[in-house]
Amino acid sequence: MNQTKTTSVNVSLGDRSYPVHIGQDLLGRGDLMLPALVGDQVAIITNTTIASLEGGCYLESVRGCFANQKVDVYDQLPDGEQHKSFANYQAILDFLMQRRHNRSTTLVALGGGVVGDLTGFVAATFQRGVGFVQIPTTLLAQVDSSVGGKTAINHPAGKNMVGAFYQPSAVLADIDVLNTLPLREYTAGLAEVIKYGVIEDPDFFAWCEANSAALAERDPQALIHAVKRSVEVKAAVVAEDEREQGRRAILNYGHTFGHAVEMLTGYTRYLHGEAVALGMVAAAQLSAVQGRVTPDVVERLIDLLKAVGLPVAFPADLSEDAVLDAMGMDKKVLDGRQRFIVADSIGSVQVDDAVTSMQLRSAIAQAVLSK
Ligand code: NAD
Ligand code: GLY
Secondary structure, three states: HHHHOEEEEEEEEEEEEEEEEOOOOOOOOOHHHHHHHHOOOOEEEEHHHHHHHHHHHHHHHHHHHHHOOOOEEEEEEOOHHHHHOHHHHHHHHHHHHOOOOOOOOOEEEEEEEEHHHHHHHHHHHHHHEEOOOOOOOOHHHHEEEEEOOOOEEEOOOEEEEEEEEEEOOEEEHHHHHHHOOHHHHHHHHHHHHHHHHHHHHOOHHHHHHHHHHHHOOHHHHHHHHHHHHHHHHHHHHHHHHOOOOHHHHHHHHOOOHHHHHHOOOOOOOOOOOHHHHHHHHHHHHHHHHHOEEEEEEHHHHHHHHHHHHOOOOOOOOOOOHHHHHHHOOOOOOOOOOOOEEEEOOOOOOEEEEEOOHHHHHHHHHHHHOOO
């Protein structure tokens, strides 16, 4: 156990505040886990891939934290975004009822954003709300989905269409588990890390530039800093606007373009983080088209994304009309107006709901040319 490397960030939400512990060798840390339990029942929820990683060691380490609790393990969730579904929501509820879990149970989500979002929605709704702990195992989940309380399942008509705001009582981000992540999944998570620099922290963006090689190589010290700073930025935004009435929207920088790319490519060509990288470039180009930033700001973003291995060229085979259409269908449309997050500089963004289709076309055309 390497307790010296653990650092914690508090998500400050009054009596629903919680710690995000970040470090190495955390999966077996009962001392961090047990204070977050609401009673003596625990259900660990994970998917079939994560359950078998490292010979089942991740799951066994987590289970080992609960020697004095009644522990059940639901490890038959199939892997994949399509399984963040009503069917699996019901299957987990069935499991909890069969195993006689009651209101004082705690659900422990061990996995990426899919496991976390699904488990969180079960936790929010089973018996009107039970305990919830997140153990995010992807970089994206550590810096984004496990923090802030958005939980959801998908509806055939759209992703994340059914959900709840429901905060966990603790998050344990063990950066060691990122070593087994496929490279593409890992790199996709770096898009969200870079996003935090763009939206809020120019020094962190510069740190990412200086440490891009260490980040790409999963250097532990670099990762601890990157996850910590990302979580600090997200926690501050969430503390100010938990339910996305205003400022929290800045966390969606690049996402409106990114969602359109994902949708138009059938969710198969790009991972979410890769689409966010393309979306961030398009959003930066939009900011340049509006005269908010100079072209060198866009170049800095492109250079950093490329340095860590992310794609930067907006797909040329998507017509501007199709992209505009897809963005018009995005659920973040407010009163018929599309909201875009635009940059005023690296480290400062704002919401703009008066973007014209001409500006969008011009931004997309520029983003297609990114090299
Ligand atoms: P994911 O959960 O599908 O995980 C990616 C892949 O990595 C999966 O195959 C998974 O089994 C595997 N995996 C997970 N941990 C591993 C490890 N340590 N080693 C090896 N393989 C591992 O994808 P994701 O990118 O983590 O999350 C995407 C989901 O998150 C989407 O459903 C998205 O809607 C959601 N999301 C939610 C929020 C939020 O605020 N709640 C924010 C962003 C994204
Ligand atoms: N991923 C955006 C948010 O949590 O608000």
